[in-house]
Amino acid sequence: MTSLAPRPSQTIETDVSRALAVEHLSFCYPTGKQVLDDIFLEIRANERVGLVGPNGSGKTTLFLLLCGVLAGEGLISVFGRQVIPGEFRPEVGLVFQNPDDQLFCPTVRDDVAFGPQNLQLATEEIDRRVRDALALAGVSALTERVPHQLSGGEKCMVAIAAVLAMQPQLVLYDEPSANLDLRARRRLIEFLQSARQSMLISSHDLEMVLEVCDRVVLLDGGRIVADGAPAVVLGNRALMEAHGLEKPHSLSPHHRDATGEQA
Ligand SMILES: Nc1ncnc2c1ncn2[C@@H]1O[C@H](COP(=O)(O)OP(=O)(O)OP(=O)(O)O)[C@@H](O)[C@H]1O
Numbered sequence: 033m034t035s036l037a038p039r040p041s042q043t044i045e046t047d048v049s050r051a052l053a054v055e056h057l058s059f060c061y062p063t064g065k066q067v068l069d070d071i072f073l074e075i076r077a078n079e080r081v082g083l084v085g086p087n088g089s090g091k092t093t094l095f096l097l098l099c100g101v102l103a104g105e106g107l108i109s110v111f112g113r114q115v116i117p118g119e120f121r122p123e124v125g126l127v128f129q130n131p132d133d134q135l136f137c138p139t140v141r142d143d144v145a146f147g148p149q150n151l152q153l154a155t156e157e158i159d160r161r162v163r164d165a166l167a168l169a170g171v172s173a174l175t176e177r178v179p180h181q182l183s184g185g186e187k188c189m190v191a192i193a194a195v196l197a198m199q200p201q202l203v204l205y206d207e208p209s210a211n212l213d214l215r216a217r218r219r220l221i222e223f224l225q226s227a228r229q230s231m232l233i234s235s236h237d238l239e240m241v242l243e244v245c246d247r248v249v250l251l252d253g254g255r256i257v258a259d260g261a262p263a264v265v266l267g268n269r270a271l272m273e274a275h276g277l278e279k280p281h282s283l284s285p286h287h288r289d290a291t292g293e294q295a
Contacts, residue, residue, distance in 0.1 A: 049076060049077050050074055050075070050076060050077070050109075050111070050112070051075045051076060051077050051078075051079065051110065051111060051201065051202045051230035052073065052074065052075040052098065052108070052109070052110055052202060052230070052232070053073075053074050053107075053108070053109045054071055054072060054073040054074070054098070054106065054107070054108050054109075055072055055106055055107045056070055056071075056072070056105070056106040056107065057070070057071040057072075057073075057094075057097065057104055057105070057106035057107070057108060058070055058071070058104055058105045058106055058254075059090075059093060059097055059102065059104035059105070061093075066254060067090040067093045067254060068090050068093065068094060068097070068104065068254050069253075069254035069255055070106075070255070071094070071106070071254075071255065071256055072256065073249065073256060073259075075202070075230055075232060076230070077111075077201075077230055078228070078229075078230055079230055079231075079246055079247060080224070080230075080231045080233065080244055080245045080246050080247075081231065081232050081233070081245055081246070081247045081248070081249060082233050082234075082235060082241035082244070082245035082247070082248040082249070082262060083232055083233065083234040083235070083248075083249050083251060084234075084235065084236070084238065084241060084248060084249070084250050084251070084266070084277060085250055085251035085252050085275065085277075086252060086275060086276035086277065087276075089251045089252050089253075089275075090251055090254065091206070091234040091251060092129065092206055092234065094234075094251070095126055095204045095206055095232075095234065096126075098110075098115065098124065098204060098232075099115070099121065099124045099126050099204065100115045100116060100117045100118060100119055100120075100121060100124075101117075102117065103117035103118075110123060110124050110201075110202055111123060111201060111202070122147070122151060122198045122199070122200065123199075123200050123201045123202065124200055124201075124202050124203075124204070125195035125196070125198055125200030125202070125203040125204065125229075126195070126203075126204045126206065127191055127192055127195050127203065127204065127205045127206060127208060128191065128206055129206040129207045129210060131184075131187035131188055131190065131191035132180070132187070134191045134194060135179035135180070135187060135190060135191060135194070136179075137179065138178065139175070139176055139177065139178065139179070140166070140171070140174045140175055140176070140177050140178075140179055140182075140190050140193075141162055141175050141176065143179055143190065143194050144161075144162045144165055144166060144190070144193050144194045144197045145158050145159075145161075145162050145197070146194065147194060147195075147197055147198045148161045148162070148197050148198065151198070161197045161199070162175075162197055164196075164197075165193040165194070165196040165197035166190075166193050168193065168196055168227075169189045169190070169192045169193035169196060169223065170189060170219065170223065171186065171189045171190055171193055174186055174190060183216075184211050184212060184213075184216065185212050185213065185215070185216025185217075185219065185220075186216075188208060188212060188216065188220060189216075189219070189220070189223070192205075192208075192223070200229060201229055201230060202229060202230045202231070202232070203227070203229045203230070203231045203232075204231070204232050204234075205224070205231060205232070205233040205234065205235075206234050207234055207235055207236065207237075208220055208224070208233065208235065209221075209235060209237040209240050210235075210236075210237075217237075217240065220240075221240055221243050221244060224240075224244045225243070225244055233245060238266050238277070238278070238280040239280050239281070239282055241262060241266065242262050242263065242266060242280055242282060242283070245262050246261075246262075247259070247260065247261065247262065248260065248261070248262045248265040248266060250265060250271070250275060250277075252275040252276070257271075257275060258271055263283060266279060266280055266283060267279060267280075267283040
């Protein structure tokens with residue numbers, strides 16, 4: 033869909049082709065700050081959706097609601113099953129904005145094993161998941177390292193591996209490219225392009241969103257104000273500026289790519 037209007041939704045039903053279905057979601061912090069106001073959002077299985085919006089528009093808050101850490105008003109369902117606040121759902125993975133909030137064990141192996149161990153899996157299955165997740169994230173060589181001694185880019189990919197070890201079907205990435213240098217960011221982009229899960233990626237890195245996502249949702253003032261193809265939403269200068277964002281440089285008519293070719 034490329035309409036800039038928020039998508040209306042039907043009532044939530046058991047539909048496993050929908051990775052996520054959100055209806056009438058509202059949330060207010062105990063301080064009285066109303067962050068989300070009657071949100072509707074659907075993500076199809078295997079869709080990669082970018083979530084953009086100015087600082088404080090509620091992207092992280094939405095993620096905490098989607099994985100049941102916070103309780104709001106309204107309905108959230110993941111692959112056809114309702115999200116109950118406080119109930120652990122291994123099929124929904126959240127990659128934190130700051131990997132230091134996620135990594136706390138003495139070794140990378142322990143951090144990646146932590147989730148599967150809490151699922152009470154057999155030792156061989158835990159070992160297999162740790163190996164597979166580290167390989168998928170391209171960080172097998174870091175297995176025995178101390179997480180807090182890793183570089184920012186290495187921590188980012190280890191934090192992703194720790195989530196992948198839970199074998200989630202829907203992964204929520206909160207600002208994954210923040211603080212990454214060019215090489216680490218490129219590696220992350222290539223990883224996200226090849227990852228098989230449905231994903232919702234919150235980011236201020238609009239060029240990354242353009243490269244990775246099939247669709248973009250713009251959140252502001254507690255509402256979804258646009259939902260559509262990345263080039264259409266992000267390429268709308270008036271819309272972007274009205275919501276404190278900038279049209280990405282690569283969508284400018286005068287943009288030249290690395291070869292010097294004009295776009
Ligand atoms: N625990 C809390 N108690 C009260 N208000 C909060 C709390 N956490 C966040 N907020 C407020 O809720 C609003 C939304 O914050 P949130 O972190 O969800 O936004 P965001 O879109 O992720 O921002 P950013 O792009 O800066 O990361 C902000 O005004 C923030 O100050």
